[in-house]
Amino acid sequence: MARSTARKRALNTLYEADEKGQDIDSLLDERIAEPGAQTPLPEYAVVLVRGVAEHQADIDAVLGKYSTKWTLRRMAVVDRNILRIAAWEILFTDEVPDKVAIDEALGLAKMLSDDDSPAFIHGLLSAICANKDAALEQIRQAEAARVQQARQDAALHAPTAPGFLTSGGVSGHGDGKPMQWDGPEQTVQAEPAVAPQIIPAPESPDTPAEREL
Numbered sequence: 001m002a003r004s005t006a007r008k009r010a011l012n013t014l015y016e017a018d019e020k021g022q023d024i025d026s027l028l029d030e031r032i033a034e035p036g037a038q039t040p041l042p043e044y045a046v047v048l049v050r051g052v053a054e055h056q057a058d059i060d061a062v063l064g065k066y067s068t069k070w071t072l073r074r075m076a077v078v079d080r081n082i083l084r085i086a087a088w089e090i091l092f093t094d095e096v097p098d099k100v101a102i103d104e105a106l107g108l109a110k111m112l113s114d115d116d117s118p119a120f121i122h123g124l125l126s127a128i129c130a131n132k133d134a135a136l137e138q139i140r141q142a143e144a145a146r147v148q149q150a151r152q153d154a155a156l157h158a159p160t161a162p163g164f165l166t167s168g169g170v171s172g173h174g175d176g177k178p179m180q181w182d183g184p185e186q187t188v189q190a191e192p193a194v195a196p197q198i199i200p201a202p203e204s205p206d207t208p209a210e211r212e213l
Contacts, residue, residue, distance in 0.1 A: 004107065006042040006043075028053070051088045059088060060072055068127075082109055089104075
């Protein structure tokens with residue numbers, strides 16, 4: 001019962017953030033700091049909200065892949081966030097059996113959504129469980145792609161030590177500007193031109209001086 005209550009409180013926070021277009025973590029921080037008339041959020045509700053916020057891109061990608069009826073954007077806000085909570089429990093924690101995650105999601109849907117939602121939610125979550133290994137591999141590949149992109153971005157924007165060699169062969173600074181010589185000016189003396197030496201050709205034995213009369 002305690003975790004069921006925590007899921008409902010987590011759903012309230014996620015629903016509110018989704019409706020307002022507000023950052024999930026910032027709204028959660030507000031609710032923790034100022035709970036208002038409500039009792040403080042249960043610890044597991046905070047875990048759920050933080051988990052969904054951290055992995056929302058991957059969760060939404062998996063939900064979008066296995067949803068055959070609605071795109072994520074066209075789903076009812078309450079259904080979308082019930083699915084996010086259950087998907088996080090199925091894909092990102094081993095503490096909750098998959099069947100329990102589905103049953104809890106169905107309970108929230110029956111309580112808070114329309115009559116068609118439970119069947120839709122059950123079908124989508126069952127598809128994810130049936131393809132859990134593929135869904136986890138999809139998440140791993142997406143994470144690897146993000147890491148690779150982050151490394152490329154870091155390398156692209158990393159400061160370069162002064163005096164690097166530019167592609168044109170000109171020594172430059174880290175800002176990409178060519179380096180300038182700060183020492184004394186030097187004059188390079190040109191070598192004097194040397195006239196080519198002409199070697200006379202030897203006289204031919206047929207010259208008039210050597211002919212026998």
